[in-house]
Amino acid sequence: MNNCKCSGEAARFPQLEPIMAKYAGEPGSLITILQKTQDALGYLSEDAIAHIADRTGVAPAKIYGVVTFYTQFRMKPVGKYLIMLCMGTACHVNGAAELAVAVSERLGIADGETTPDGLFTLNIVACLGCCSLAPVMMVRTQAGDETYGNLTKTRIAEILGEIAGGAPAEGVGA
Ligand code: FES
Known part of the structure; x- marks a missing residue:
């Protein structure tokens, strides 16, 4: 039976x-729906969660439980550029913590925050899967992901400056 307010x-x-x-009608597909909704909307707003609850019949409280449990889900909009700075083991031993401080200081935001102009969001993440390039960050835009490896504080400043100036630096294509 489908008693949702679908139309x-x-x-x-x-x-x-x-x-x-x-x-929506597939049992066990809530995480997939949330992932795809976040991909489509950029984040999971209260309205989007209410919509998913209506369409799937899953209680909103359960959806909030899932969204807040998994760090992959966001309930706030992200900036035009989502900076994912890796803090996995290889990156960590190659100075990622110092780089995180440098990014935070330059942008004036902490992990999970967005700059007031809506340009940058910073996320500290686990391994990005290209450890041989450690330390690594990935920058996500509507055009796709760009990966930057072998980072230094100087290189990060250059990359962020180029992005802010509208001419994103070429990544390593990883
Ligand atoms: S630990 Fe950073 S890419 Fe693997």
Whole structure:
């Protein structure tokens, strides 16, 4: 039985319809729905969570439980550039903690925060999967991800300056 308010809900989030059509009726697909919703909207707003609850029949409290349990989910919008600075083992032993301080100081934000101009969000993350380039950061934009390796404080300052100036530096393509 489907007693959801599908037509009204679909009108609120038309971009989520392909996701809902495919997964809303699938048991055990909540995390997939949340991941794909976050990809589509950039973050999981209260409205989006209410929409998912309506469409899947999963209680909002359960969805909030999942969203707050997994660090991959965000409930706030991210900046135009999402900086993912790796703090995995290889990066950590190669000075990532110092780089994190440098990024924080330069942008004036802590891990998980967004600059007031909405340009940058900083996320400290676990291994990005390119440890041979440690220390590494990835910058996510609407155009895709760019990876920067063998970082130093000087190099980070250059990269952030180029991004802020509208001419993102070339990454390593990892
Ligand atoms: S530990 Fe940083 S990329 Fe693997």
